[in-house]
Amino acid sequence: MSAAQLIGDWQALVVLFVAGVVPNQIWRMLGLWFGGGIDEGSELLVWVRAVATAILAGVIAQIVVEPPGALASVPDALRYGAVAAGLVVFLLTRRSIFAGVVAGEVFMLAGKWWLG
């Protein structure tokens, strides 16, 4: 692996700060400055939390539906099947994150092996 691949260019780091660090950190700093006096159960925060959850859900779907890199080598049905298998095990094990992840991975690897 080359040094360029490990370090990258400074423009990418600027993008990281502008598109990632600042828009993320601003909420923590607002919490630090204006903490207190905010009702955690307020209606606005319920909506915000729902939208934030749904955005995260969209990202999960994006990775599975339009897979990056090596994941694209796994057939569609196998990727969806792995998530479904993991979900079933997650629910059956009274919401064990660990069991769900392992089941999904095993399903995908077994499917790949079986398909050859």
Next chain:
Amino acid sequence: MALPSLDSPQWQSPWRAFAWGVRSITQTILTLVLFATYLGIGALAHDTQFSLLWALCSTLFVWAGPAQIILITTLGSGATIIQSAIAVTVSAIRLFPMVVSVLPLMRTPTTKRRELFFAAHLTAVTLWVECHRFLPLVPRERRIAFVNGLGFGLVSVCLTANTLGYFLAANLTQTLGAAILLLTPLSFLFSTARNSREVADVVALTLGILLYPLAARMNSGLDILVSGVAAGTIAYGVHWWREVRA
């Protein structure tokens, strides 16, 4: 490992409290989940052509798994900086109520705001959950040191996982590389599902997944925002409707 009792002399030194915080990462399954997630983020960064340094900086300075994944996937799929920034900031709003609710747990009457800076930065869902579990067992005047130690430990684990994931993605066979990339959606799906206590959370998660493929067909470049705001607002509507009926 059990924490020393509240009146133990072990708590007299802030450095000791910091060390107890670091050691506490071995007491939670969430450390393993974070490790898997950040292994996936490292691999994702590699496969979307970001540098290792970039991935490590994002873990150190963003320190929020969802925001990092949103940033990598949106930038990687050709979104503009503004589009990525909007998606990241919307995903990060949830940090505001977390910080607001967690800082009073460690504040004393003499605590200055700047002493809480690192605790605020380290606040993310894992630390937030663990603070509620561990802090009642820590004397109040040592809680900031303890939280800084806990956060330091978790960040170190994640930086290690990032580096490992990055090199694994570069050197593994395609199948194992795919397995590491799959860790991210699986661990996020199940940890979010586990944290969903109310119906609105479940609706937001389910609809958010189902609406994304529809939104993606519009090809607006804001797919994630469109499906997220739509699904989240419907989920809020369900919550509101249940409140009204109750």
